Amino acid sequence: MSDYDIIILGAGPGGYVAAIRAAQLGFRTAVVDREHLGGICLNWGCIPTKALLRSAEIFHYFEHAKDFGLSAKDVSFDMEAVVKRSRGVSGRLNGGVGMLLKKNKVDVIWGEGAIEAPGKVTVKKATKSVEGPPKEAPKGALGPGSYSAKNIIVATGARPRVLPGIEPDKDLxxxxxxxxxxxxxxxxxxxxxxxxxxxxxxxxxxxxxxxxxxxxxxxxxxxxxxxxxxxxxxxxxxxxxxxxxxxxxxxxxxxxxxxxxxxxxxxxxxxxxxxxxxxxxxGVVGNIENLGLEKLGVKTDRGCVVTDGLGRTNVPGIYAIGDVAGPPMLAHKAEHEGVLCVETIKGLHTHAMDKAMIPGCTYCHPQIASVGLTEAKAKEAGYELKVGRFPFQGNGKAIALGEPEGMVKTIFDKKTGKLLGAHMVGTEVTELIQGYVVAMNLETTEEELMHTVFPHPTLSEMMHESVLDAYGRVIHS
The missing domain is CATH 3.50.50.60 (FAD/NAD(P)-binding domain)
Known part of the structure; x- marks a missing residue:
């Protein structure tokens, strides 16, 4: 009997979510990692950057306190404390991932994993981590050795792309x-x-x-x-x-x-x-090296593993999800791919993720969020369009927040009323975009969106107004 039903190489968003879903489906599951549960996203990407940007946002408001009728003098910051808070947020969530894996009875194997043959994984002691020396294994983790599994999922993520002559040196x-x-x-x-x-x-x-x-x-x-x-x-x-x-x-x-x-x-x-x-x-490139993929004949393309949309590679029993399986290289895409992959292994009815319905968010100031086709891409695809726009300056909540600059843009198929894309720039749009994502997944038309009641006063009202604008019915602009 195999040690496991599923072994996952990598404990990032794709890997640990796949492991938890696999355990829920009754699979004996293990996840292999060499440096941090939660992967780059939780430890060095999505989460800690949001903590830094939150500090910057609050600093910005302090500097503009007068705009809100407030007074703040001698405003400054302690960079060491800002970074410490960011690392603390990551550390807390890292521990949370460990607890979730333990709760779901997923084994953690600590080290560098490689596929020796279909169904066989060898784990060696890690020689380094992104922080320098090898990371200490979490409490209760298994160590280096040989393990077997009927199914192996590669979820090893990606790393920064390096340009010749501009190699990072950790200093300048x-x-x-x-x-x-x-x-x-x-x-x-x-x-x-x-x-x-x-x-x-x-x-x-x-x-x-x-x-x-x-x-x-x-x-x-x-x-x-x-x-x-x-x-x-x-x-x-x-x-x-x-x-x-x-x-x-x-x-x-x-x-x-x-x-x-x-x-x-x-x-x-x-x-x-x-x-x-x-x-x-x-940009980033997939971590496909030193995994045994080339020896096994696993097909790759431009630094990523080729899959069929459900995580299956060309080699039976070997799967790939997340950044290593290609763009868009987003944590939420990796998580959903992980669920689809293990449900496919279980034999449940699954269908490949529609990448056109994966939202993208950028957490700068102003924030940017989008889903679906851009106006240019929609035209290239041959659609006749109805395009609506609504400015933040026409929204009462945005003005009250002191954030009157921004825009919501919606793109519809003129013939059918299908929502093809939605694009936003302005405060908190990363929290708004999911409304359009749900609408697209439910194949909502412009008529249904027009008849949806949005609460007042909210920023979300701009989503409604943008739809109305596409059809010449906008109220507040």
């Missing part, structure tokens, strides 16, 4: 690991890449007082977002003092004493920018 050139734990606030920061990671760090460091420049290779910042939303966000960022260079690339980096000088090239020529720190945020 940072990835998100170093950017989350600064020992002091740099006076100037150059951010390479304007996706969610790059823009969130640009927003954090600018709010805390650093001079920030963002360099983006493509013509638009936030390249996956709707162009109109990205343009609005860019104006807001530039108003805050963030310098943004699009259609540009960092072609060379020279390190000095306490600073880096980057050569930036665009269609106008070359320029140099000197900053205390350079944050490389040019």
């Amino acid at each position: 050139i940072w990835t998100y690991f170093e950017a989350m734990v600064p020992k002091s606030m740099p006076k100037s920061v150059l951010v390479m890449g304007s996706g969610a990671i790059g823009i969130e760090f640009a927003s954090f460091y600018r709010t805390m007082g650093a001079e920030v420049t963002v360099v983006e290779l493509l013509p638009q910042i936030l390249p996956v977002e709707d162009a109109e939303i990205a343009a609005h966000a860019r104006k807001r960022f530039e108003k805050q003092g963030i310098r943004i260079l699009t259609g540009a690339k960092v072609s060379k980096v020279e390190k000095g004493k306490g600073s880096v000088t980057a050569t930036i090239e665009d269609d106008k020529g070359k320029q140099t920018i000197t900053a205390e720190k350079l944050i490389s945020a040019v």
Whole structure:
């Protein structure tokens, strides 16, 4: 008899959620990890960055207390304490994941796992972690050895992409690991890449007082977002003092004493920018190395494992979920993939996730959130469109909050009334977007959305007004 029914390599959002669902379905389950339960998202990504951004948000409000009829003098911050709070939030949730695994009787195997053959996993002692020395095993965890399972799920996540000649050195050139734990606030920061990671760090460091420049290779910042939303966000960022260079690339980096000088090239020529720190945020690549995948003939493409949408690879008994299984590389996508994968193994009726209905959120100031097709992509797909827009300045709650800048945009198929996409920029839009996600999953039409009653006064009323605007029925604009 096998040691387990399912062994999962990686305890990130995809891995630990898959493990818990597997246990719920009656599988004997183990999860292998070498450094932290909860993965990059909980320990070095989604969660700790939100803690940092929350500190920045409160600092921002202190600095603008006068706008709310309040007085706050000698406002300052303690960077060590800001970072300590962020790490404390991650530590608390890390412990929570351990408790959930224990509660569901999932074994934790501590070390570096590799697939020796279908159904066989070898776990070796970890030699390092992202924090340096190997991490101590959680209490009750099993150690290195050979284990067997009928099904093996690869959930090993991803790591920052490294560009030749601009390799991170933990000192002057940072990835998100170093950017989350600064020992002091740099006076100037150059951010390479304007996706969610790059823009969130640009927003954090600018709010805390650093001079920030963002360099983006493509013509638009936030390249996956709707162009109109990205343009609005860019104006807001530039108003805050963030310098943004699009259609540009960092072609060379020279390190000095306490600073880096980057050569930036665009269609106008070359320029140099000197900053205390350079944050490389040019994407991530899947952790597919040293897992035995190549030896077993598991198909990969551009650094990710190829699956059928339900986690199955081309090799029977081997599955992959989360970042290592390809974009969009989002924690909530990984969690849902994990559930789909183990339910498929169980033989339950499942269907592949529709990636067009996976929301994306960026937690900068202003926040950005979206789901579905952008206006450009919808036109490329051949749809005739009805597009609605509603500004934050027309919403009573937004004005009362002191956040009157922003927009909600909705995109419908003119022929059927199908909601094709929704895009937002402004305060708390990351909490609003799920309303549209639910609507799309329920195949809601414009008529049903129009007849939905939204509470007043709320920011969500703008979602209703945007729908009404698409059909010439907007009330407050």
